Amino acid sequence: MIAKRRTERQATSPPSLCGFLAAPGDTGRNALCAIDPQADRWMTLGDLQHGVRGVARYLQDQNLSAGDRVAVIADNSPEYLTICLGAAWAGMVAVPINHRLPASTIKEVLTDAGCSYQFADRQRFRDSFVSPSRLRTCVIEDAGPLGLARAKETGLTRPALPVADEAFVLYTSGSSGLPKGVPLSHTGFAWAISKYASLRTLVEDETVVIAAPLFHMNALFSSLLMLQLGARVAFLPRFEAQSYIQAVSKHRCPMLTVIPTMIALMAKETKLLAACDLSSVKVLLTGSAPLSEKTLDIAKLIFPCAQIMNTWGTTESGPACFGAHPSGLPRPALSVGYPIPDVGVRLAGGGSSDEGVLHVRTPAVMRGYLNRPTETASKLKDGWYDTGDIMRRDADGFYYFVGRADDMFVCAGENIYPSEVEQRIEAHPEVAQAAVVPVPDDIKGAVPVAFVVPKPDASLSEDIIRNFALKNGPAYAHPRRVFLVRELPLAGTNKIDRKALVLMAGADARTKQRMGE
Numbered sequence: 001m002i003a004k005r006r007t008e009r010q011a012t013s014p015p016s017l018c019g020f021l022a023a024p025g026d027t028g029r030n031a032l033c034a035i036d037p038q039a040d041r042w043m044t045l046g047d048l049q050h051g052v053r054g055v056a057r058y059l060q061d062q063n064l065s066a067g068d069r070v071a072v073i074a075d076n077s078p079e080y081l082t083i084c085l086g087a088a089w090a091g092m093v094a095v096p097i098n099h100r101l102p103a104s105t106i107k108e109v110l111t112d113a114g115c116s117y118q119f120a121d122r123q124r125f126r127d128s129f130v131s132p133s134r135l136r137t138c139v140i141e142d143a144g145p146l147g148l149a150r151a152k153e154t155g156l157t158r159p160a161l162p163v164a165d166e167a168f169v170l171y172t173s174g175s176s177g178l179p180k181g182v183p184l185s186h187t188g189f190a191w192a193i194s195k196y197a198s199l200r201t202l203v204e205d206e207t208v209v210i211a212a213p214l215f216h217m218n219a220l221f222s223s224l225l226m227l228q229l230g231a232r233v234a235f236l237p238r239f240e241a242q243s244y245i246q247a248v249s250k251h252r253c254p255m256l257t258v259i260p261t262m263i264a265l266m267a268k269e270t271k272l273l274a275a276c277d278l279s280s281v282k283v284l285l286t287g288s289a290p291l292s293e294k295t296l297d298i299a300k301l302i303f304p305c306a307q308i309m310n311t312w313g314t315t316e317s318g319p320a321c322f323g324a325h326p327s328g329l330p331r332p333a334l335s336v337g338y339p340i341p342d343v344g345v346r347l348a349g350g351g352s353s354d355e356g357v358l359h360v361r362t363p364a365v366m367r368g369y370l371n372r373p374t375e376t377a378s379k380l381k382d383g384w385y386d387t388g389d390i391m392r393r394d395a396d397g398f399y400y401f402v403g404r405a406d407d408m409f410v411c412a413g414e415n416i417y418p419s420e421v422e423q424r425i426e427a428h429p430e431v432a433q434a435a436v437v438p439v440p441d442d443i444k445g446a447v448p449v450a451f452v453v454p455k456p457d458a459s460l461s462e463d464i465i466r467n468f469a470l471k472n473g474p475a476y477a478h479p480r481r482v483f484l485v486r487e488l489p490l491a492g493t494n495k496i497d498r499k500a501l502v503l504m505a506g507a508d509a510r511t512k513q514r515m516g517e
């Protein structure tokens with residue numbers, strides 16, 4: 001029976017951003033869930049279809065038109081995704097916004113995006129920064145059981161959209177300045193979704209837990225992909241290691257998409273991991289940040305039955321660039337894969353043809369940053385996007401992440417990539433996690449400083465880490481200062497907050513200077 005239903009879905013639902021919403025049958029199956037400690041709250045596919053059309057009608061009732069931008073500022077929930085899809089159904093553009101940004105930055109993002117309306121959960125509505133210019137707002141919890149003010153479809157007209165029309169505007173993390181708006185098209189998302197069709201047999205009629213924030217490409221794309229493939233999507237409002245482990249165990253998830261820092265945080269929950277069964281996870285996709293050997297080894301212990309696949313993608317280029325080798329060669333553990341069909345890949349500015357800054361060209365690449373013509377011109381040329389990521393290619397054509405070009409710094413004339421130093425430090429058996437940032441130096445230009453999270457019961461010291469780095473790598477790259485910390489600060493996307501680390505390291509250096517050390 002399941003196989004028959006799978007065939008019918010494949011025949012009636014060609015890959016598209018909202019294709020699964022048009023399917024006439026099977027509307028009673030559960031599609032979305034809000035994970036709750038007391039009782040999970042499920043939304044059926046029929047509920048989702050009804051809700052999306054209701055949001056579309058509601059937005060049209062607000063005198064909004066096709067192309068208008070609609071902000072969403074909230075924790076993860078089924079309503080969040082319903083609103084994003086409802087805006088898309090009405091020909092409008094959803095703008096998921098990182099509510100963890102400073103108030104002043106959120107105001108700038110809302111203004112930069114030119115939002116005409118916003119949906120906010122009650123917590124954010126209480127915060128005055130949500131509405132910088134009296135922007136009209138719908139409070140999600142007050143709008144009905146599906147997060148809607150009205151869910152009637154009478155008179156609803158769905159515009160015919162040109163293929164270039166925007167579906168979303170996602171904002172970058174702002175790690176190198178103010179966040180940049182990235183308009184993404186319906187066709188780009190649909191194309192990227194189609195490249196993961198082989199996962200259907202793994203996830204159809206199964207549950208996948210999403211805890212990364214929906215304002216980030218990782219979670220938004222994963223949610224849309226899973227719905228398209230017939231999976232159930234269960235949302236945690238935010239990532240917390242304990243609740244995530246419990247949810248994955250309870251729902252017997254066959255596949256997960258995680259960020260390496262999530263793995264590091266889960267590893268701390270040793271008692272809970274021993275009590276939970278995570279053997280259902282057969283595929284673990286990691287992305288959004290570099291994967292180290294240490295984190296890979298930890299992931300293997302947490303998910304003993306999983307094939308762990310390192311992936312790569314950016315907000316600007318989408319998540320579909322690398323995959324399996326066409327000759328069936330096994331992917332090396334830390335490789336991001338082999339370029340998939342329909343993807344142009346080239347390496348520029350390196351010391352050889354097999355290393356350099358990655359440029360990609362795909363149907364999912366953005367058409368330009370919002371309101372940033374100068375930055376668009378510097379990053380986009382003839383459809384090629386300069387990712388700023390330095391990659392290495394091996395003899396079989398597999399690609400490996402080396403480091404960010406803008407993270408690289410020069411110490412006494414030598415190029416240092418923080419990710420390489422981090423992996424060297426993490427090779428120490430008592431180190432759980434490491435992050436390296438530069439600190440200005442009058443003589444050398446900049447020197448590396450390390451923040452290290454020890455394993456439980458470790459007996460580490462600054463000298464031990466420094467000597468280990470000196471023994472196992474070039475002297476110029478060893479950390480001149482080591483901070484032992486309980487955990488690394490995270491940005492809103494669950495990546496390591498390198499800005500915060502630079503500030504901490506700089507403050508320590510200034511203090512020592514004042515004290516004459």
